[in-house]
Amino acid sequence: MNDVTEKTGWLARMRSGLARSSEKLAQNLTFMVGGGRIEAEDLDSVEDALIAADLGPAVAERIVMKLAAARLAGDIDMTRVRQVAADEIAAILTPLAKPLLVTAFPRPHTILVVGVNGTGKTTTIAKLAHVFQEDDYAVMMAAGDTFRAAAVEQLKVWGDRLSIPVISGKPDADAAGLAFTAMEQARASGRDVLMVDTAGRLQNKAGLMDELAKVRRVLGKQHPGAPHDTILVLDATTGQNALSQIEIFREVAGVTGLVMTKLDGTARGGVLVAAAEKFGLPIHAIGVGEKLGDLRPFDARAYADALTGA
């Protein structure tokens, strides 16, 4: 099984993943816009189309306002409509596209990965570890999901494939205790990067969320400044609930950045735009497939263009 995608094709891959989204969006827009001249009542429908892309009501409204202004100024053809939408989205996202960098001194640069169940945290950790490894950083992973059956094994399989050590505990062990051990070992063996996996949890479960706060405290006590990055993994298929996820995970777990996964389907992940407006958190990377090479830095312009088909 070839797990490593060739590096060259990633932009194409992302585009092809997003192309499906944009086709649909473009279809909607074409259908709405019809002959090329936008009538006032069509604006409502354009708003619908944007909402259908999970962009969120606020962003949709703003874009429609721009279209309305353009309509007053003169004719708009299809490419123009896409362009206006893409410009708007890119303007919101560009300042937030920041790759994940290993900066911590002293080492290890500690990255805590959190999110609700099934968004792809463990896979994302493996992919990120692979990226760091390619940059010649020494990486260690901690299998902090002690709750879900076989989650530890899942990370261990990735660890074996990548030859990266995985620190694990017993099932149902205390996640904070495991984080402590992992930090100890990462420091003892002089690792550059320590990636800590956590069990998926719904953000409205206060008890589970407090556990994350504890993991943070434990890491920080041992190694001031850690975790240096706390990444929330969002599933592109998630709708407006992503906003609630970001809000609460940021408050309790101190999330500093986002990774969006599963953009290789038809899901548009448009909620990223709404999230960007509301929270302004950096977007580090996007996941466009199941293979190791399918995680790439977030490129706002390409994303916006691909999303709108501009």
Next chain:
Amino acid sequence: MFESLSERLSGVFDKLRGRGALNELEVRAAMREVRVALLEADVALPVVKDFVDRATERAVGADVLKSVTPGQQVVKIVNDCLVDTLGGENADIELNVAPPAVVMMVGLQGSGKTTTTAKLAKLLKDKRAKKVMMASLDVNRPAAQEQLKVLGEQVGVATLPIIAGQQPVDIAKRALQAAKLQGFDVLMLDTAGRLHVDQALMAEMKAVSEASQPAETLLVVDALTGQDAVNVAENFGREVPLTGVVLTRMDGDARGGAALSMRFITGKPIKFVGTGEKIDALEPFHPERAAGRILGMGDVVSLVERAAETLDVAEAEAMAAKLAKGKFDMTDMLAQFRQMKKMGGLGALAKMLPGMAKAQEAMASGKVNDKSIARLEAIILSMTPKERAKPDLLNARRKIRIANGSGVTVQEVNRLLKMHADMETAMKRLKKMGGLGALAGMFGGGGMPGMPGGAPGEMPALPPGMMPKLPGGFKFKR
């Protein structure tokens, strides 16, 4: 789940309720707000359009405009449309085929297929007395097969032994063979998560389906899903003959849009919903009750059912007799607390009661939880039998002793006493109203749906004790 959608909608309805008459424009304006509320709740756009069109058409009809209480009428129409959209009656899982009945679970990655497979297997084993075997066909995600094996051990359900490197169709055939030979009633196939645009994997799923001829093919969908739910449901439905939907993570704070969309798009009923991380947190889905929850009307039917399931008849009769005399002491209160715990704890109860969204939120988040009940229990257990029978005996000294004995503060003891006093008053009032006969019937009658005869069509009069007045006893830290 549903709470914030319910809040949004009731905001719309409140504006209508006070009104004596409504014109068409006002109804249409209200429906536009309903539309936004649904969209914000991630209900799929085609579903929203259909819903709003239907509701508007009915509402603009003569009924509402001429009605004496037009606001109420609109609420009723929206409710009816909700029930329609959600799919009317509860649909059960269909296993009436020559055994083994194959149940195939399909869905996107991370929707919760494996967990749901184990939950459903446990439900079939425990509640339907089926002999169940599970097999994982997930050869893609590392350790997925191990996950199902571990879960199988946890719930006491057999799993097909893992043969490394075997491909899904072959695993399915081997599982079917094994299930036949070993006389299993049900074979559950947990498939790998796949994107509906991944043609190779979709073809594989189709091949598995053809090889195993499932009696049920259930699409597992995450309740947090946004607008993409349409694409997912349509594409899976095109490849394999879906028979139903399982919605997972209904215990999250998503607004439940996916629940509203699924029936419409797939044309198949939602059969089960996942309501928690515990392995028994899977419930049959009741559309009309869900509609009630969305409109903030609670789900009293489920509550009564739960009570009937867990009530100890002898104990209930003894209590009913006591209540009939207007007596309600600490021993009774203790029994109430224990009963509540049996019924699934505070959170489960609050979910089904009308107007309890706030309380439920606090509970779901774990800020007020069943530990609070345990603490109340401890306080009562620290009282002497005499004190339990006659709470009036409690003076300052005794309270200090009880507080020390149960590891709480005197204030908490006082709060419990206040709660008891409130409940006692409620009992007495109920007795005066003559409602106690009905109440006793509900408690002692055993044969459930013998609902209290007092107020037909209204909320059944819940025994006040079953739900202690929360404000007295619990502080919601928000």
